[in-house]
Amino acid sequence: MLVPEQFYIPPVGSSDELVQSLPAMSMWDKGVLDHEKETVFRDSWLCMPKQLIRQFNPDVRSIYARPAPGHPYIDVLKGRGNATKIRTLGESVMLFRGSEPKGNPELRCFKNMCPHARYPMLEVAHDSDGELYIKCEQHGLVCNEYGKFVSHRAFPNATPEQRRRLSMPDYKVREWFDFFFIARTDSPPYSFEDTMRPVWESLARLPLDEFKYRSIGAEQRIVEGNWKLQALNYEDWLHIRDIHKRPSGLADAMDLESARMELYDDVTLMWAYAADPADGFDPKFLPDRFKDPSDPDGRRVYALWWFVYPNLTLNFYPWGLSVNIYMPAMVDTERMKFDPEKTEFLWYHYVWDEAKYRDIDSRWLNEQVDFEDVEAIKYIAENLRSHAHPRSRGLFGNLMTGPNTETGPWWLNRKIYNSMFEPHAEVMIPRVRKLYSAAAI
Ligand code: FES
Ligand SMILES: [Fe+2]
Known part of the structure; x- marks a missing residue:
């Protein structure tokens, strides 16, 4: 029997001084995964x-x-x-x-x-x-x-x-x-159209019909760690400076100081300007709100990193689209048993610009960033494997803005808590909703 108080995450932006993450056991406990399958994964798209x-x-x-x-x-x-x-x-x-x-x-x-x-x-x-x-x-x-x-x-x-x-x-x-x-429910809490509206708004000028599926070698992998560890790594931008460090890392391929997180009810967006404008989107393909007012033509967006709750990422680059899906890993197909400490990681590419796609590793660091993330998550997963201190919880800083904010992981923890125990509760307080939602939506 899961006790909601042991999982409680306050709404993003509420004034609690100590914002704690989900308990450690949520990363290995089979009962938690069973509950997630009937809540998190049933009530969402x-x-x-x-x-x-x-x-x-x-x-x-x-x-x-x-x-x-x-x-x-x-x-x-x-x-x-x-x-x-x-x-x-x-x-x-x-x-x-x-x-x-x-x-x-x-x-x-x-x-x-x-x-x-x-x-x-x-x-x-x-x-x-x-x-x-x-x-x-x-x-x-x-x-x-x-x-x-x-x-x-x-x-x-x-x-x-x-x-x-x-x-x-x-x-x-x-x-x-x-x-x-x-x-897989007759009444999903959010309509698909409401869920995706912020994503579609950002893509309105992109010719998605020109994005073509491209087979890559590693479309399916079993990686270490609970599915939430993968999603939390994606929501966590604090690690970019260290795990994807300069030189020749993501930390200096993009202008880290310009990175922004936008929170919506069911999706989040992280985006930043490219360090080298040649690696960014032609501004005509993005809505005007992505222009830098101080340099509307010179600064170009490096990527749009969309997270769609609970386990999908849509990563738009000037070369095309990279898609990741984090599924709990099934280890026994006959009895339909899952291993909470492993993730089935699905990965798809859709190519828009062939010439740029050839530079996917040198300019957009496709394999390098993936490797660094999978490695980092593996170390956390190894640390959790002892199953020691099952009720222990991590902490989030509660800065709401700036390059050191942790609102992304806080948002995701709150979303998961809500799905599991309070499906109709607010995700963030109204002031934060206003702060983080783009004016265009
Ligand atoms: S009619 Fe379908 S199981 Fe009986
Ligand atoms: Fe990363």
Whole structure:
């Protein structure tokens, strides 16, 4: 039984003098991970790369799409009435292309478990046979394309309550860029559009349709440390000066003094100007708010580092997009067991500028920064492996602005605490919300 007080994180900006991080045991305890799977990962929008569905990758265990004999899954999803199955964090979900609205049929998502007696509604990818219904193969429950009860042999005169209970649990799905986003709950606390609005605002002038998927060697890795350690490392910019130190590090590839953190309800943005303007975005591709008023043409943004709660990063560079997803690592695919002390790290590249992409390691330090982060997290993970002092907690400084602020990790700790114990509580106090939200939004 988890005790909320032992996890409590105050809203970002509240005046507590001692702001503590989540307890150490949250990085190794199986009960915590089980609770996170039913809260943090259920009540938020989880990213599913379409690439995993286009091309079966047997190494990836936390998101699993089994190929159907004869056709790639992605094609199945294009046709009206077609369906496919994805298992994420051990749970099977069905993606189903309906028939409406006309001309742009909607993708729907259901829990792939029959509400009658738990048979899978779908075993492999399925082409419509002309009728848009969903049928269970065990005792013949039929639901319509919205997952609503139509008929069942054992319920010839189904009552309203039976009809409701025999309808398929309705999950939520959205498509954006090369991803599906799934919320495995009928009422995600934030709409997908509200979640992503700040991200989309920053991308309004970028030609995303020119960003093309590029296969890289290390799309899936098992790395050391709880998934939260990866996400916290991303939110922590204090370490850049030391872990990615100069010379020839991230600390001097960007103008560290100019780095800014923006906090929103479900996403955060860190950005900074490039030390060498040649390594930055042409200002015409970013909203005007990213211009430096004192030097609007000379200063150029090195990167937009977006974090989408709980475990996705969208890293936009002048060469394209790098995507990371931090999934709890599944270590036993038969029994669906997870290791809280390891992370399945998924990594995808989308290339926009070929010439710049050739300099991805020399100018944007792609592999170097990744290596330094994975190493740093490994040392923390090793320190935690003794499982000593399970209730001990770290501290955050409570500077709200400036290069030494720790609002990013504080925000993430608060988000996780909220998801686990107080889903409707505020993330930050109103004054901080105003301070950190960009004026444009
Ligand atoms: S399990 Fe599906 S109809 Fe009985
Ligand atoms: Fe880092």
